[in-house]
Amino acid sequence: MRYARPRPVLSTGGTVRRALLGAAAILVLSGAAGAQEPTLTDGKVKLAVLTDMSSVYADSTGRGSAIAAEMAVKDFGGSLGGKPIEVVSADHQNKPDIGSNVARQWFDRDGVDVILDVPTSSVALAVQQIAKEKGRILIVSGGGTSDLTGPACSPTGVHWTYDTYALSHVSGSAVVKQGLDTWSFVTADYAFGHALERDAIAEVKRSGGKVLSTVRAPFATADFSSFLLQAQGSGSKVIAFANAGGDTVNAIKQAHEFGIVQGGQKLLALLVNIDDVHSLGLSVAQGLFLTTAFYWDRNDETRAFATRFKAQYGLMPTMHQAGVYSAVGHYLKAVKAAGTDDAKTVMAKMRELPVDDMFARGGRIREDGRMVHDMYLMQVKTPAESKGEWDLYRQVAVVKGDDAFRPMSEGNCPLVKAN
Template structure:
């Protein structure tokens, strides 16, 4: 009888503790919002592939966390800050979204980060690039997961100046990301002993780069640096080939270029390009296994943004599982104190400014005769440890850094 009573009491205690744990999950559901570019110049690098990466992570996690279901909503912010903020505000206020994911386009990412702090939710940014996200505009509610303008510039700029490519001209997208990318790259060039001979700004989503490229050509700079991304980068590279810029002895560098861009342009047109990237599908067995599954689902190999989103989603869900709550400050604390070890990052860490620090890689696009298949596009030049690739914690101007 005593054993029976003890067993019943124990079962009630377990049930009560489970109920208490579930009660700490708001609305008895964990809801993720994938806010991305579904229809414009960043759609290949983010878009449906970003949504697919989050869906894969949720499915692999089992569809539930801490005993409650995981739901996903998605939307196209159209690269417009007002559209993106209105969507996120509605998600937070009316649809009870707990975390907004991805958010390419820095002019959208920055106000989304600010709104997330106001609503005390979580923003995990994979697609936006401005280093200001973890600098002067840092937030205790935002994690910047995959890359930023500082790391892109630091890894490629130092390497190129070191090998004698020490005069630069920038062709820059005229919005937050492009200007941050040019700023960070110019600083690296100057600090490494090089010179910036000039720059020109172009509107976002441009189709005609002729006047901008002619100015770059006339500058006689050894390096023509594209401080843009997505369709702007591919359009600029196509037209640069028509103007014979590389044939004239100048080196082209795309400071942000995704594997989907290289694939779209073709290896013949992009051979020799220097690219900084956080992820390449053919790195090891883990990256190949994930990338094959992603390719089967989406139809192309994952970009670093998409691979980063899978990694970030899993880390977020594991944090909730560990502490049995989706309360933003507690989840952020758990995420910061837990190292990231998966196919995307080894010994990654989230700093107080929100920067997820991990190794970055410098690649060169292979020559056609070196490639053994459709997606066999990169050869590794060097791997830069995270603490060297990303901006030092005390140099970004983040108010959270004591």
């Protein structure tokens, strides 16, 4: 933090003395705060980004998440305890066993203090259990299942960017209110897809809608034709895709080719990232409603971050990557403020400090590990509305964090005290 140099006081005697003493006190305190370094248990701080480097989530997380972490470290100052902050990364290949093995090695052998990102909910759930056993911190940005702050919650786990409840709650209620009250689902057949479908169905019903059909599609399938035909045959007003990454892109492309939208049904992607929409193109994706935790063009801060990020990655940041940047910055602030990298102490400080950065304003970490912040309902622009390659969304609504995320009382987290 920079402090302005005190301006000299043009006075005499005691006034000058008091002014100089006051200025000196400010400088001493600020200098001490800036110079005081935390006590590090192993003499270093090491961050690890566990992510998808090679499969369907590689563009929306992957190398971009590692770049975001490195940017956050650089913006923080690059060091703690007089030692450079290290950032390492690995590809979990969307496999819980591989992710678990990497996490154990990082914690047991490599001195990793915190693991970040972890797309694919099944991997995130497995790694959260390991981090809990080891007493180390896990901050999930890419993984989505709301079970991370529900039955599987952990005292050292934080769910940072989004979850299946928030996506479903914001998207489902808004669309049903528009009269689109009958739904069918094409769902990815693994933990994330199941959780997203479950939460969306609950929200549709709570909002007065009906679910006419559900169908499960294998992860990373190339052919959605049979699943789309089943959903189309239901006669629902909305076909919702409870999947992500390449699965979402392929499903929307094939639905467009089949003329489903032209036939009168609406498509809704419960999780879609800006790289997905960019890949689809506005002619295919126009009119699509989606919920996100971050959009690069919201204000000057987000635009400045996105410009720097794109210069390194070539794509605009997704909410997952922006979430990693935010989480790293908050973690490092907490270590410095706590004066130690002890996980329990740092977690307490992370909960104490508000999250105030380009990603979130007034965010907070609850007892169940949920980082609560505003979410945004967006609509994909038409080609005529767009003014540039990445001018893809228009903001429809801002949903406050307390309204977007599941109440703690409904999550069944064992850490939450019953009232």
